[in-house]
Amino acid sequence: MAFEPPQRLVNALGEVRDDGASAWLARVGTLLDEAAARREVTVERVHVPGGRSGLVAHVRRADGSPAVLKLAPERFRPEAERAALTHWDGFGAVRLLDPGVNDGALLLERLHPEVSVRTLPEAKALLEAAGTLRRLWVEPPTGRNCETVPERTGRQAVAVRASVEAFPEVAPLVDAALEAREALVASAPELRLLHGTFRQSKVLSGERMPWLAVGPDPVVGECAFDLARLVRDRVEDLIGSPSGPAITRRRVKRLAESLDVDQERLRGWTLFRAVESGVRALRVGRERDAENLLEFAGWL
Template sequence: MAPAPHVDLPQRLVRAQGADSPWLAELPELVRKSLTRWELTVERVVTPGGRGSLVVLVRRADGTPAALKLRATGAEAEAAALTRWNGHGAVRLLDAAPETGALLLERLHAEISLRSLPEAKANLEAASALRRLWVPPAPSGGGHPFTTVAEHTARAVDGIRAHVPEEARPLAEEALELRSALLADAPEDLLLHGDFRQGAVLSADPGRAHWLVVGPDPLVGERAYDLARLVRDRLHDLGATSGASSLTRRRVRKLADSLEVDRDRLRGWSLYRAVESGARHIAAGDRADGEMLLEFAGWL
């Protein structure tokens, strides 16, 4: 048996998972098994990488480039979504062993995302990329394996109430009321990316769409929920400008109109998602970013 390759774990991943994470301890063996299974050779680890997965650039036996991704959780759902999209607007899934968290993906240019473009151009390209992903979750209206927005957001309700500071309590209650109202009359059930932002859209090789989406945490629900994460992209830059509140509302209008999404529904989900993320950051000890997310929600 070949020894497990040496893998330098990105510090962002170690901080997010915790240095004593059992999954991190297993990663070298998981990498070795994946390399053996698909006859891959390692080039390098992608850094800084994500908080819930390790991505290793590899070569297949015939010399073609690929990317090996190992997820701590959620590999089954990502594999199912990528299979459903079948390379249309998203990275192509080449093979998968979701029981081990391993996905073999086509190689994109991880160093070139939409964040490398000016904001107006990036949002235009982001809207185009996102539009291609919004399809029924299964052909012909059949069953699907994906979590719904209603189920996913229900898990956050207690955390919002527990971790939003007292001074922001009215904002938290507004977010929860908006969630209930939006779910009560949801207009559609489409396959969503779930964590869509400019950094999740990477440059591809010639012969494919110029920009392709990666890293879904797929859900089933309405388009406004998916678009809401994009509204707060480049948040620190936005917060450093004068008139951040008016700029935020303008973003909502422009993004909603560009994708024919109801402005009020986009505003509502943007507010809810910012409050939910703010509560989660505060719970994890990241109070500065948590409070900035709550401030953003207040601009809406």
């Protein structure tokens, strides 16, 4: 299939500076054709704007039923996603339709990508997103299918610390974030299978259930880590509001109480994840995103 990859994906893979991802992008049309032929599906169209970590195509199965074929480079751990989706088996998450094929592509039930929880009013969106997230927090599968929170955040902590020399102005926030992480990983209260990159836009409308999560980057660890990304959803709206700091503190409290998560642990992981994302945005030149994230982190 001849096509131009969505620009959003091209830009995102350009930021990661990974030769493997670049090679994957150069071959993605061929990879899509091969994955479709292997599953005996017909490609209808590539979803645009699509995601930042993989290619999503609308396809038809041999019986005419709609589905989605998702391809991702190895650095985005498509086989860890496969393992998590297999374990959830459609409970709270999009259903995997080809659990036995391990080639970096996933055949998934088709949802409604134009209707995410983010399209709802904010209070309703947070409620529905939190309810979806709760369903995903289950005992992890046996065997080692994905990273742990200490492993993932350990790698991130090294990169954040190394960035201080280039961006000395962020040193106080980095110190606070790394100190919070050290305390948190020393005493995790539970081990659950987590979505890993959960936010409102990752919850789509479906036929089988009203809302289903998509696009996990699964990790095993404590629930507060997963919930932390949801705290900063619509961060640009928070930054634009004179009540942003107060709204953020109320959101931490409300989400912690509604999902039985320790409030201080949620605050700590929210701080670490916001600083890590903000520093990463600085490194790749997304200055506006970095400013928003680091200002948000300062409120915590």
